Amino acid sequence: MYTARNYVVAASPEEAWELNQKKANAILGGGCWLRLGRRRYDTLIDLSGLSLDEIRLEGDTISLGAMVTLRQVETSPLLRESFGDYFSRCTRHIVGVQFRNCATVGGSVAARFGFSDPVTALLPLGCQVELVKAGRIPLEQYAAMPYDRDVLTHIHIPLPKYGRPVYESVRNTQTDLPVLTCAVAREENGLAAALGGRSGRPSLLRGADRDGLVEQAMKLSYVDNLRAGADYRRHLAKVLLNRACAQLEGGEQL
Amino acid sequence: MKTKYVSTGVRKKDAMSLVTGKPVYTGDMVPPNALRLKLLRSPHARAYIRSIDTSKAKLVPGVVCVLTWEDAPQSRFTTAGQTWPEPSPYDRLILDRQLRCCGDPVAIVAAETEQAAQQALKLIQVDYEVQTPLLDFTQAKDNPILVHPEDNFRALCDVGTDAKRNLVSTDCCEVGDVDEELKRCDVVLERTYNTLANSQAMMETFCTFTYLDEYGRLTVVSSTQVPFHARRILSNALEIPKGQIRVVKPRIGGGFGAKQSVVSELFPALVTKVTGRAAYICYTRQESMTNGSPRHQMQMRVRIGADRDGTIRAIDLHALSNAGAYGDHGPTTVGLVGHKSLALYGSLIASRFTSDVVYTNTMGGGAYRGYGATQGIYAVESAVNELAAQLGMDPTVIREKNMVRQGQTMPNYYGEPCNSCTLDQCMAAAKEHMDWDNKFPRRVLPNGHIRAVGVAMAMQGSGISAVDTASVEIRLNDGGFYTLLVGCTDMGTGCDTILAQMAADCLDCDIADISVRGVDTDQSPYDTGSYASSTTYVTGGAVVKTCAQLREKILAEGARLLGVSPEEAEFDGDKVFVPGTDRCITRKELGWASFEGHSRTLSASQSHSSPISPPPFMVGMAEIDLDPETGTVEVVDYVAEVDCGTVINTNLARVQTEGGIVQGIGMALYENVQYNAAGKLLNDSFLQYKIPTRLEAGTIRVAFHPSYEPTGPFGAKSIGELVINTPAPAITEAIRNATGLSFHSLPIRAEDIAMALEKQNHD
Amino acid sequence: MKLTLTLNGVRRTDEVAADTTLFSYLRDRGCLSVKCGCETSNCGLCTVWLEGKPVLSCSVPALRAQGKSVTTLEGLQEEAAQFGAYLADEGAEQCGYCSPGFVMNVLSMVRELDNPTDEEIKEYLAGNLCRCTGYQGQLRAIRRYLQEKGGAK
Structure with a gap:
């Protein structure tokens, strides 16, 4: 289990970014993986005040806020409409409903764990990630990048043009x-x-x-x-x- | 005998508190001022503590004490909860200078808060002399590395212990002449089977709190299956008189044998002894996994001989058991490997069972449901299945030909009689329920998956013959209700309720009129505890006796108050009356009367022990769905046909069966203990040690075929352990029937299957 | 740090540390139904509702409940007893240690899924481990509960 001295609900993406520049601080996703570590954090940065918990259709793209839970991804009618059961298949096996109600898609993507179901599922779709400083970059590029201190806010998934994955x-x-x-x-x-x-x-x-x-x-x-x-x-x-x-x-x- | 409660599905007396989340477990009752304990544990599998510096740790605000080997008593003991003199060697100290496995306790930190304790742990400086560990149990006997070199090591029982050879115990028993008999056989098959350690993985980890009561005595509130043994072990280990110790067992969040060892009790007890303060320890899941009391890892060699017609004439079984760092339950679990597998075959003319139990620097073993029988039955039943295949026989037919039958004696089961057995009916029913004749051996589905079936038989015991002892006391109270005091430990199994069912039927009263209370060693009558599948059979026997005695007393007292002799009166459960007259006194009136102005409070207490341990039997059949490309095996259907004698509680017996089978499925397919090269356990969490979820459990269909055990209460035998024994061999056989591949080690992983099939395709 | 939330219908404010988990917070406030069975977010014993959704209280920092509603079995006693009676009638509570988290998730499932199939029930509850029962009796209890509840509608 980790320890932390401060807990800040960021008021803006920029504030989250500023706080995250300090190595002793960390962005808090769902908390499920963070607790497996024994790190001592100075400040935990909570993004839950930034309305990042929505799944939205924006033109020919579906946007996931970083705080969208895996359970939302699994059950989203919007995602289901375009992708069938693709997103439920890549999330339903992840521990349990309670876990998926905590774990966030932003946490999964930012961690870029090798075994990540969501990262695997998102990679071949031509997605972009949106970061506070770097802006929009292809997920393919992000997935291969070394970890840095930028803050992931959104994942943009283009609607499938050539059939469902x-x-x-x-x-x-x-x-x-x-x-x-x-x-x-x-x-x-x-x-x-x-x-x-x-x-x-x-x-x-x-x-x-x-x-x-x-x-x-x-x-x-x-x-x-x-x-x-x-x-x-x-x-x-x-x-x-x-x-x-x-x-x-x-x-x-x- | 007509029964009102026995053989029904009475709701457990504590059920509604459990399902509504009432605070009834050890961790829910901790005194607010109790010190929080954390243990510093060895990072090395084998090391000697050169020195420990605790000075910095002691400076952490809130830390009350830091105890090391220098502060702990030096009397060796065993933590195995067994009747004295324990067959398990006295090879432990609470804190030892020599460390024998990863996670061995190095120091105890007691602090006002968990955070302070945690912080202090990091500040303890230990200078370890790291030694080469002995990790391979097949190389342990006579290995130059000695796990227990200490001089004050001792064995109380003659079980062949020799610490200088890393031997916890060694044994040989033979019926007939096995080597000669095998020579006479048309077919002799020799196979070696391997099982790993398994974690009981009960949902409540080990936890205990201790305090000094108003009399200055040490009170130990603990999640334990063995309160009375715990009292004795605490007394040995702490070097304080038993009379100064009281053990209380609240509700237990599962045990499965794990809590038949004293695992967490000693640390807070020592802290309370030293500081006088209340102390609480709750093991993390990791601690429960790394330093609990798991099933012994074993390697078993089977030689089995038969005639061409399938008559099994001889079995030679050798078991090598890995006790790990400590000998708890080592000498006794191994016995069941042979005694509870060979006895399944009444046809045997000769049989031999030999065993070695060895020390290594892996985690110490303990008692886990099945207690060696699980491993032995896996090996013998798998060998019988392979033998059947070699003979071209249906594996159910070879069993019908050879199985033990009611009325036989069982020479390799201590020569005990088989008084009650419906194994033949179980087999017939299993075949019907599984539709065996149509499903055996396999069929391929349109999606390429293979459906296949496998079978195994099993037995267990009911208590330990002539050792397990149970007492109960029943009191008639003012107002006419009874109090049933028991010393056995309900760990969710429902024994408090089962014993109340028996008492209610014996006393012809409503079950609501029986209040049950257990266990507080100051107040409960002695019971060896709930293990070895003893409670229904042995403690149940005590209930029946006690009720008979109480009925006599009630009758005598009723008759006295009615002014007649007991011979002239009768007791029907509600009243004592004189037949043919309207003279009677109700139980309620008797209760009041016995509480007023004279010395005839109505209470009875009887002890019970049985010279024999009648085996319950069962047949298990697994139907699997196997994906030959990925190797993934799903147990889609499991048929369990059980003879546990009279079923006392139909619901609880069924759920016991279902639960045991799913644990067995876990052992067969998923629970895969692995160590790194330095001897550190890698599967030390629910993340890495995968017990079945409800998605792995399949459908389990249970049916009972009750025999009547003449020595059991209401004809009952046991159920709790029996039911874990069939899945491993049945699933192994189903996989063989699906793929043609014989696997000889558990668990059988999807990877093993897929890669073996891949190899087969290439060859 | 200050935490204001609604716990089982009662609004309250407490001082908590940045790294206090919702689990510890709840146990310290007397919600002793909430149990912990692991350190790796795997067992489901600590399940409570956050804004009506089942979460692992061991993984959620207490401060994330700021301004939100938290429900434990202490706040659902009547419903727990209603469903629990079905479990009890199957003997499927056994040791009972996983019961609170399990019951919390069942009651959540009942709100979320309409007429679930056995497969849907198993999947919804897959994150609730139980070592005693083999899960069969729990499924029987849920089926009967749903049947009779449906009948009552």
């Missing part, structure tokens, strides 16, 4: 962290896929077709850890990519 994951128990996550979406010139739980952060692959994705996936490195070995993960990458692509080729969701 597909999400797959394998877990040892249904609400455990995933052994491997896989998301595939159609793009203008082929397919984009993300694999998480692999090694390091989730990474984006592009290919003309299924075989192209699988070939690339087989070249990636995979990790041995408590949940599974690298060979199994590599095997699953192939299985899940094939399954996801089969669903994409089959048109709508299975």
